[in-house]
Amino acid sequence: MRANSLSTWFDRNIRYLLLVPLGALLLLLLAYPFLFDVYLSFQESQAGRTLGFAGLSNYVRLLSDARFWQSLAFSLRFALTVTALEVFLGLGIALFVDRYLVKNQWVVALFLMPMLVPPVLMGIMFQLMLNRFVGVLPYYLSALGVNFSFLGRQGVMATLVAADVIQWTPFAFLILFSGLQMIPPALREAAAVDGARGGQVLRLIVLPILLPTIGITAFLRFIEAFRTFDLIYALTGGGPGNLTTTVSIYIYKTAFEQWDFSGAVVGSLVLLVLAIVPLLISMKVVFRGEGGA
Amino acid sequence: MKRATLVYFIAAVTAIVLLASPVQAQQLPTLNVLWWPGPEGDAMQEVCNYWNEHYAEAEGFTAQVLLTSRVGWWERMMAALSAGSREFDVVMTATYELANMADHLVPVTDQIDTWNLFIESSLDAVRSGGKTYAVPTDITIYVPMYRTDLIERLLTDPEWQQTYTEIASQYLGKPLEPKQPEDWDWDDLKAVSLFFTRSINRDSPVPYGIALPAKNIIYNVFVWNGILWSMGGNWFDASGNPALDSPEALEAMAVYTDLMEWNASPDESINWEYPELQLAFGSGQVAIILQAIAGYGELINPEQYPQVYDKVGLMPNPGNHATHTHVLGAAVNKHSRYVDEGVRFLQFLATEPALRIYLEGAGNPPVPNLMEAYAAERPHFPFLSANAVQYGFVEAVQGQPAPVQYFSAVAEELSAGWALVVSPEEALRRANERLSGLLSR
Numbered sequence: 001m002r003a004n005s006l007s008t009w010f011d012r013n014i015r016y017l018l019l020v021p022l023g024a025l026l027l028l029l030l031a032y033p034f035l036f037d038v039y040l041s042f043q044e045s046q047a048g049r050t051l052g053f054a055g056l057s058n059y060v061r062l063l064s065d066a067r068f069w070q071s072l073a074f075s076l077r078f079a080l081t082v083t084a085l086e087v088f089l090g091l092g093i094a095l096f097v098d099r100y101l102v103k104n105q106w107v108v109a110l111f112l113m114p115m116l117v118p119p120v121l122m123g124i125m126f127q128l129m130l131n132r133f134v135g136v137l138p139y140y141l142s143a144l145g146v147n148f149s150f151l152g153r154q155g156v157m158a159t160l161v162a163a164d165v166i167q168w169t170p171f172a173f174l175i176l177f178s179g180l181q182m183i184p185p186a187l188r189e190a191a192a193v194d195g196a197r198g199g200q201v202l203r204l205i206v207l208p209i210l211l212p213t214i215g216i217t218a219f220l221r222f223i224e225a226f227r228t229f230d231l232i233y234a235l236t237g238g239g240p241g242n243l244t245t246t247v248s249i250y251i252y253k254t255a256f257e258q259w260d261f262s263g264a265v266v267g268s269l270v271l272l273v274l275a276i277v278p279l280l281i282s283m284k285v286v287f288r289g290e291g292g293a
Numbered sequence: 294m295k296r297a298t299l300v301y302f303i304a305a306v307t308a309i310v311l312l313a314s315p316v317q318a319q320q321l322p323t324l325n326v327l328w329w330p331g332p333e334g335d336a337m338q339e340v341c342n343y344w345n346e347h348y349a350e351a352e353g354f355t356a357q358v359l360l361t362s363r364v365g366w367w368e369r370m371m372a373a374l375s376a377g378s379r380e381f382d383v384v385m386t387a388t389y390e391l392a393n394m395a396d397h398l399v400p401v402t403d404q405i406d407t408w409n410l411f412i413e414s415s416l417d418a419v420r421s422g423g424k425t426y427a428v429p430t431d432i433t434i435y436v437p438m439y440r441t442d443l444i445e446r447l448l449t450d451p452e453w454q455q456t457y458t459e460i461a462s463q464y465l466g467k468p469l470e471p472k473q474p475e476d477w478d479w480d481d482l483k484a485v486s487l488f489f490t491r492s493i494n495r496d497s498p499v500p501y502g503i504a505l506p507a508k509n510i511i512y513n514v515f516v517w518n519g520i521l522w523s524m525g526g527n528w529f530d531a532s533g534n535p536a537l538d539s540p541e542a543l544e545a546m547a548v549y550t551d552l553m554e555w556n557a558s559p560d561e562s563i564n565w566e567y568p569e570l571q572l573a574f575g576s577g578q579v580a581i582i583l584q585a586i587a588g589y590g591e592l593i594n595p596e597q598y599p600q601v602y603d604k605v606g607l608m609p610n611p612g613n614h615a616t617h618t619h620v621l622g623a624a625v626n627k628h629s630r631y632v633d634e635g636v637r638f639l640q641f642l643a644t645e646p647a648l649r650i651y652l653e654g655a656g657n658p659p660v661p662n663l664m665e666a667y668a669a670e671r672p673h674f675p676f677l678s679a680n681a682v683q684y685g686f687v688e689a690v691q692g693q694p695a696p697v698q699y700f701s702a703v704a705e706e707l708s709a710g711w712a713l714v715v716s717p718e719e720a721l722r723r724a725n726e727r728l729s730g731l732l733s734r
Contacts, residue, residue, distance in 0.1 A: 046734070047393040047696075049375065067705075120364075131569065132559050133578045152560030153712060239509025240563045241709025241720075256368045257511075257701035259393055 037265045045262040058266045067242050068267060071250035072274075078246065079225035082164045087218050089165065090172025091210075095202070097173075098180045108177065115170040123234025126163050127151075151235065160232055160244060164225060172217050179213030180206070219282035223275070247271055321349060324356040324634050326623070327370065327381035329363045333431055333621060336654030343650050344641060354634045356383075367697075374626065382629040383638055386427050388418040388620050388687060389511065392696040399625040400424035404636050407643045412678065414685030415659035418620035421693035427622030428643045430651060432659035434616040434681050435516045437482065438574065438589060439474055439581045441606040443489060443498065447471045456496070457488045464493075464555060474608035479520065479548050482581065482611050486557040489580035493555065503581040504573040505549055505558040508566045509708035511700035515617040516583045517707065521545040522686055523612030528703075528728060533691065535728035537703075537721045546710055546717035553713055563712035577601055585619075587657070589673045607676050609684060618685035620659065690732070702727035 010017075044054040062068055093111060101107045117125070129135050130150035141148060150159045183206060191201045207214075229248035232238065238245035238253070245253075247267065255264035328337045341356040349355040359381055361369060367390055373380065374397040386394050402425040408416060411429055419427040447453050448471050461469035461484040469484045477485075486502030487493050493502075506513040521527070526541030536542070552558050559565075559573070570582045571591060575598035582588070586607070595602040610616050623642055625635035641647050648658040652667060657677075664671075664678035688695040703724050710720025 047371070047375070047396075049396070127569070130561075131572060132561055133576045134572050149560040151564040153563065153714070154560075156564065236564050237509045239705070239708045240507070240712030241509065241714050242705055243709070243712075243714055253701060253705075256371075258698045259371070259696075260698075 037269060040262055040265045041269055043262055045260065047259040050262075054262065058262045059270075062263060062266045062270065067245070068247075068250060070242055071245045071247045074242075074244065075226050075228070075246045075248075078160070078164075078228065079222050081161050082168070082225045083218055083222045085161070085165045086169045086172045086221050087176075087214060089169045090174075090176050090217065091214065093169070093173045094177040094180055095206075097177060111173055112170045114167045115174075117167065118230070119167065119228075120230035120234050122163060122167050123231045126159070126231075126235060130159065153240075156236060156244060160235060163231055163235070164228065167231070168221060168224070172221060175217045175220075176210065176213060179210050183209050215282055219278070222278065222282075226275075227271075322354045322631060322634070324354050324383060324631055324638055325359050325381040326356055326383040326638075327359045327361070327626075328385050329366045330360045331363065332655035333385070334358060334360045336651045336656035337430075337623075339650050339654035340642065340647055343647070344638065348641065352634070352637060354631065356638055374628070377628045378626070379628050379630055382626055382631045382635045383623055384626050385430075386419065386622050386624045388618070388694045389697045389700055391419055391426060391622075392421055392690070392693040393698075394624070395421040395424075395426055395693070397627050398426045399627050399632055399636065400426055401428070401625065401636060401639055405640055405643045407645075410643070410645060410648070410660050410662070412618075412659040412661060412681045412685065414618040414681055414687055415620045417687040417689070418618055418694055419622045419624075423692065427624035428639050429620045429622045429659050430642070430648075431621040431657040432677070432681055433585050433587055433619045433657070434677060434685060435519050435583065435585055435619075436610055436616055436680065437474075437581055437583050437608050438592065439485075439606045439608060440499070440574075440577075440601065440604050442604045443580050444471075444474060444485070444606065447485070447488065448473070453488075453496075456494060457484065460484065460487050460494060474606060477608070477611040479524070479544075479611045483548065483551060483557075486552055486581055487555060490555070490557040493557070497580075499578055499580050501559055501573070501579045502557040503552055503583075504565060504570050504579045505552060505562050505711065506566050506570055506583060507549060507553070507558070507563045507708060507711040509704050510566050511697060511704050512585070513566055514700050514704045514707065515585075515619055517545065517549065517711075518617045518688055519583075519610045519615060520548050520612075522615035522617070523610040525613065528688055528695070528699075529690070533732075535725045535732070537725040537728065538718075542721050543717060546707070546721060549711040550713060550717050553711065563708070571598075574605075575601055586673055586677050590671060593672065607673060609680055614680065614684040615686050616680055616684050618681055618687050698731055699728065702731060 040050070041058055042054060042056075044051040044057070097107060097111070114122070129137050132138050132149065138148070138150070149155050187205055187209075188201055191205050196204065226246075227248045228246050229252065232244055232246055233249055233252075236244045238249040242250075251264045251267040251271070254260050254267060326337060326341060328334045338358045341358050344356045367387075370384060371390070371393060374384070374394060384394075384398075386398070405425075405428065408425070412432065415429040415432050416425060419425055419429055447457060454471055457471055458468045461467055461480075464487050465480055465484060467480065469481060471485075472481055482503075489497045489499050489502035491497045491500045506516050518528075521542055524541045524544050526536070526539055526545060528535065528537060530536040530539075553563075562569070562573075565573075567585060567588065570584050571588055573579045574582045574584075575592055577600040589605060589607055592598050592605045593602050623639060625632055625639060629635055642651075645660065645663065648656075648660050649663055652658050652663055659678075659681060661678045661682060664674035668675050688699075690696070690699060706724035706727055707720050709715045709723075710717045715723075
């Protein structure tokens with residue numbers, strides 16, 4: 001009888017038991033550093049040493065630092081711009097490939113190539129390609145009589161956005177193209193039989209079904225773009241001044257140039273709290289979309 | 294058959310283990326020297342090889358170089374030191390990292406008696422709180438480099454000279470005449486930069502007079518700091534209070550902001566540093582760059598820069614010629630198991646034979662005797678040595694070389710001024726404020 005009840009308990013809870021090893025590992029890898037970060041945020045630290053309890057002073061210092069808010073504003077502006085462009089372009093390319101090139105898989109592979117380049121390498125490549133004196137792009141532009149300073153005062157923001165869009169539009173394309181492939185052809189065929197034209201099929205059938213995928217794509221790109229570091233750091237170092245400093249660059253410089261680990265940790269924690277808001281919104285959009293589908 | 298093969302295999306493995314064991318037992322301890330890759334790493338490897346060949350047995354330990362990527366090197370090393378790592382015994386340090394590292398290093402002031410070999414400013418760069426923590430192994434200074442062919446013609450062509458004077462009158466309000474580079478003040482440098490800017494002088498053989506290193510990065514502050522000091526300025530006044538709001542600082546800022554406003558330096562130089570300056574000068578597109586002297590060694594290489602290799606001139610900073618000194622050095626990790634061995638290795642490293650090996654392995658040891666002796670192989674060495682000896686300075690904060698925190702803060706604020714994003718006065722005010730904040734921590 002007792003063995004029977006044990007067996008029943010085991011059967012009922014085996015799913016949780018199987019999660020224990022992974023859960024313990026995650027706890028070790030995530031919970032410990034997180035708790036240590038919280039501890040460090042209340043400590044005064046310098047050059048890797050903790051100097052004692054600091055109360056809320058690290059939080060006050062960060063929240064009253066105009067440079068932190070500037071970096072946050074820049075990250076937000078940058079992330080919104082590139083996300084909008086990448087999702088729009090990614091969707092356009094996905095629709096084009098889905099319609100005209102779906103059988104040519106090498107085209108899909110070709111579109112994905114920029115995504116495979118490490119961002120820091122992308123930054124260095126852009127530095128060389130856009131260099132006024134040895135860069136390939138200024139060379140051809142000047143042959144056409146166009147003289148544009150890609151990393152000068154007027155052009156730097158557009159250049160950073162373009163570099164990110166070139167690198168990450170393939171990511172948006174990949175997810176959206178996969179989403180398009182999941183739509184049963186019968187739906188479109190039925191709509192066509194009913195007399196719907198291409199634009200109507202897109203607006204009334206394809207886009208509503210694709211909406212959760214678009215939401216997920218936008219969310220993933222927004223999060224990634226918001227915490228961009230390497231591409232911008234390689235191209236501008238966050239400058240001039242802190243004109244192109246993202247939150248990640250701000251945190252990095254606080255930690256490894258100011259050697260203020262407590263300040264950097266506070267920046268990360270504030271960022272975590274701020275990230276929860278778009279996360280909740282996007283999850284709501286995604287799940288509502290799924291329900292509707 | 295199979296069984297016999299297995300027996301032979303086991304016998305062979307046993308024999309190898311037995312033969313290897315005594316060797317293992319006799320192996321000397323190894324001193325790990327943490328360095329970064331590139332010429333410095335190659336040079337240190339040569340020193341370790343020499344040590345292992347000639348001294349290891351008598352001294353009772355061998356030395357080996359551990360190399361980790363230059364990208365993020367300081368971050369990784371500082372994290373390891375802070376964690377009390379014993380994975381390395383001797384570690385590379387730098388002028389701007391010494392103050393942060395000093396707590397984890399062993400002072401070697403009294404253990405080494407060959408300090409007189411070294412350039413004094415290079416020793417200032419590795420001292421903290423009156424103690425010396427490292428043997429300087431590489432030195433860099435920051436000076437203008439110019440196109441000799443262009444300046445020679447400017448000094449001899451009456452038509453060019455007349456245009457030069459007109460341009461100087463128009464932009465600087467002074468009818469300047471061309472001078473030999475070593476006699477320039479900063480206005481002369483500005484005038485030459487203007488003269489060789491095609492948008493100002495359409496007959497200029499190059500599109501831009503100068504390329505300024507104006508990116509938000511600490512190394513660019515090293516360059517600008519030379520300008521400040523050469524005008525008699527400093528980050529701090531005699532009482533140790535921040536003094537970046539001084540007239541000298543404003544004048545030093547004006548060297549950048551004037552040239553930027555006049556488009557004498559390319560607009561994108563607001564995001565340029567060492568490599569971009571090398572490309573600009575090396576491709577024959579600018580007349581002057583303000584550069585780390587290491588750049589000269591590359592620019593005179595005909596394979597690397599065929600357009601300019603025989604037209605590169607070096608000059609001291611205009612003004613009083615002060616030049617920022619940046620040094621790499623070898624120090625002993627306090628947490629190491631082999632502190633004594635580390636100190637003995639540094640004693641060896643601080644000798645002329647060891648530093649000669651380091652130099653031959655592509656290092657730049659701040660030892661005037663050696664630098665003079667290698668003038669044929671490294672033509673810039675005598676200039677580097679003489680300028681570092683006479684005009685080299687180390688920016689100090691409270692008795693130690695200014696740490697990276699200070700340079701990073703100053704770079705961030707001043708780069709906004711260099712790029713004309715904020716006014717020079719505002720950039721200096723903010724930089725001063727950041728220095729005050731750092732001092733108060």
